[in-house]
Amino acid sequence: MTTYRESRALSPPLPEARGALSAAVCAALGTGTAGPLPPPGSAAVADPFGDDLQLALYVLYELHYQGFDGIGDRWEWDPDLLRVRRALEDRFLGAVEEGVRRAGRGGGAQDALAELLVEPVGDDGTSVTHFLDRAGTREQLREYAALRSLYHLKEGDPHAWVIPRLHGRAKAGMVAVEYDEYGAGRAEALHARLFADLMADLDLDIRYGRYVDVAPAQALATVNLMSALGLRRAARGALVGHFAAVEVTSSPGSRRLVHAMRRTGAGAAAERFYAEHVEADAVHEQVVRHEVVAGLLADEPHLEPDVAFGVRATVLLEDRLADRLLDAWRAGRSALRGPLLP
Numbered sequence: 001m002t003t004y005r006e007s008r009a010l011s012p013p014l015p016e017a018r019g020a021l022s023a024a025v026c027a028a029l030g031t032g033t034a035g036p037l038p039p040p041g042s043a044a045v046a047d048p049f050g051d052d053l054q055l056a057l058y059v060l061y062e063l064h065y066q067g068f069d070g071i072g073d074r075w076e077w078d079p080d081l082l083r084v085r086r087a088l089e090d091r092f093l094g095a096v097e098e099g100v101r102r103a104g105r106g107g108g109a110q111d112a113l114a115e116l117l118v119e120p121v122g123d124d125g126t127s128v129t130h131f132l133d134r135a136g137t138r139e140q141l142r143e144y145a146a147l148r149s150l151y152h153l154k155e156g157d158p159h160a161w162v163i164p165r166l167h168g169r170a171k172a173g174m175v176a177v178e179y180d181e182y183g184a185g186r187a188e189a190l191h192a193r194l195f196a197d198l199m200a201d202l203d204l205d206i207r208y209g210r211y212v213d214v215a216p217a218q219a220l221a222t223v224n225l226m227s228a229l230g231l232r233r234a235a236r237g238a239l240v241g242h243f244a245a246v247e248v249t250s251s252p253g254s255r256r257l258v259h260a261m262r263r264t265g266a267g268a269a270a271e272r273f274y275a276e277h278v279e280a281d282a283v284h285e286q287v288v289r290h291e292v293v294a295g296l297l298a299d300e301p302h303l304e305p306d307v308a309f310g311v312r313a314t315v316l317l318e319d320r321l322a323d324r325l326l327d328a329w330r331a332g333r334s335a336l337r338g339p340l341l342p
Contacts, residue, residue: 007153007192007193007196007206007207007208008066008153008154008192008208010069010207010208011066011067011068011069011071011208011209012066012068012069012207012208012209012210012212013068013069013070014026014029014030014059014068014069014071015055015058015059015209015212015213016213017052017055018051018052018055019050019051019052019053019055020038020042020052021038021042021043021046021052021053021055021056021088022051022052022053022055022056022059024036024037024038024056025037025038025056025059025060025081025084026059028080028081029059029068029071029075030070030071037080037081037084038056038084038087040087042087043084043087043088043090043091044087044091046088046091048091048092048094048095048096049092049095049217049218049221049320050217051216051217051220051337053088053091053092054092054217054220054221054224055212055217055220056084056088057085057088057089057092057220057224057228058212058220058223058224060081060084060085060088061085061223061224061227061228061231062209063075063076063081064076064227064231065154065157066154066208066209089224089228092221092224092228093228096225096313096316096317097309097313099313099316100309100312100313100316103312103316105312107308108304108305108307108308109241109244109293109297109304109307109308109311111308112241112245112307112308112311112312113244113245113248113289113293113311115311115315116245116248116249116311116315117248127322128144128321128322128325128326129252129253129256129257129260130256131325131326131329132144132256132257132260133256133257133259133260133263136260136264136329137264138202138264138265138266139340140329140335141202141260141261141264141266141270142202142203142204142340143325143334143335143336143340144325145195145198145199145202145204145270146199146204146210146211146214146215146336146340147211147215147219147321147335147336148195149195149199149204149206149210149211150209150211150212150215150219150220150223151222151223151226152191152192152195153192153195153196153206153208153209154192154208155181155190155191155192155195156178156181156182156191156192158223158226158227158229158230158239159174159178159181159226159230159239159242159243160178160230161230161231161239162174162230162236162239162240162243163175163178165233165236166236166240166292166295166296167299168295168299169291169292169294169295169298169299170240170291170292170293170295170296170299171295172291172295173287173288173290173291173292173295174240174243174292176287176291177243177247177284177287177288177292180280180284191273191276191277194269194272194273194276195273197269197270197272197273198266198269198270198272198273198274200269201266201267201268201269201270202266202267202270204340205341211340213337213338214336214337214338214339214340215336215337216324216335216336216337218317218320218321218323218324219321219324221317221320221321222314222317222318222321225242225313225314225317226239226242229242229310235306235310236296236303236306237296237300237303237304237305237306237307237309237310238306238307238309238310238313239310240292240293240296240303240307240310241293241306241307241308241309241310241311241312241313241314242310242311242313242314243288243292243310244288244289244292244293244307244310244311245310245311245314245315246314247284247285247288248285248288248289250277250284250285251277251278251279251282251285254274254275254277254278255274255278257274258271258274258275258278261274293307
């Protein structure tokens with residue numbers, strides 16, 4: 001039986017910088033001064049999906065979650081850092097919007113959700129869970145878990161920000177789903193805790209933020225999207241779309257991951273996390289579609305393009321991460337930026 005240690009008992013250290021933007025942000029936090037920060041215009045010319053911008057944005061968003069060791073809570077709302085964050089996220093979200101536009105898929109929220117229900121036939125080159133199910137090694141499952149820990153050790157938290165911004169059916173449905181994410185009132189059943197147990201079964205360090213330094217930009221971007229949408233009331237429709245995309249795709253992918261964990265002998269806790277999502281998310285999908293999304297659009301029909309964008313933005317960034325993982329794994333390489341230490 002896995003012995004649980006609270007993964008968020010301590011705040012992580014600041015990560016290693018990956019360029020001028022992230023170095024300036026980390027230096028400002030580490031020295032306790034708000035300067036020198038990235039100069040005006042630097043975000044506008046940075047690679048919106050690159051390591052430097054994504055890490056800088058991740059660090060600034062984490063001030064709203066667990067923070068960092070030795071960094072005072074007052075920095076969460078420092079106006080100079082907020083100006084930097086705004087410039088970074090404008091660059092990032094603008095690139096995501098352009099990527100969604102170029103994908104060329106039209107239609108509203110239900111059309112976007114319907115696209116998610118079409119399962120790939122065989123190996124279409126993009127499905128990480130199909131690959132892990134059929135051929136993934138234990139080491140590749142460890143890499144996958146380490147990357148997903150950036151979200152799963154705070155599972156539910158980014159989406160919880162939307163609750164005060166909803167009402168009626170949408171709010172009630174969202175709370176019902178989040179209640180399950182948070183263990184239905186039982187600390188031992190928190191999904192974040194179940195994921196920590198999964199990590200322990202895979203001989204990974206369960207400390208929050210432990211694997212940020214080895215996470216490529218594609219993994220950071222999937223987490224940054226949640227935070228960018230969650231922190232903006234104006235993006236409540238897009239965040240609901242993101243949440244819907246996660247819930248609609250979770251159950252079939254989780255079923256494949258249960259089999260992958262069992263096939264590689266990962267352990268009972270590793271299987272349990274995904275088994276829990278097979279059952280729970282099959283129910284959550286219906287609640288999200290018929291109560292959260294439908295309820296929101298009944299009250300605020302003008303948000304339908306935002307919901308559709310949230311779905312398609314999620315797919316765009318998950319596909320980018322899948323390309324990174326599958327290209328590396330099929331070539332016999334690690335998908336991480338550095339060695340995966342315990």
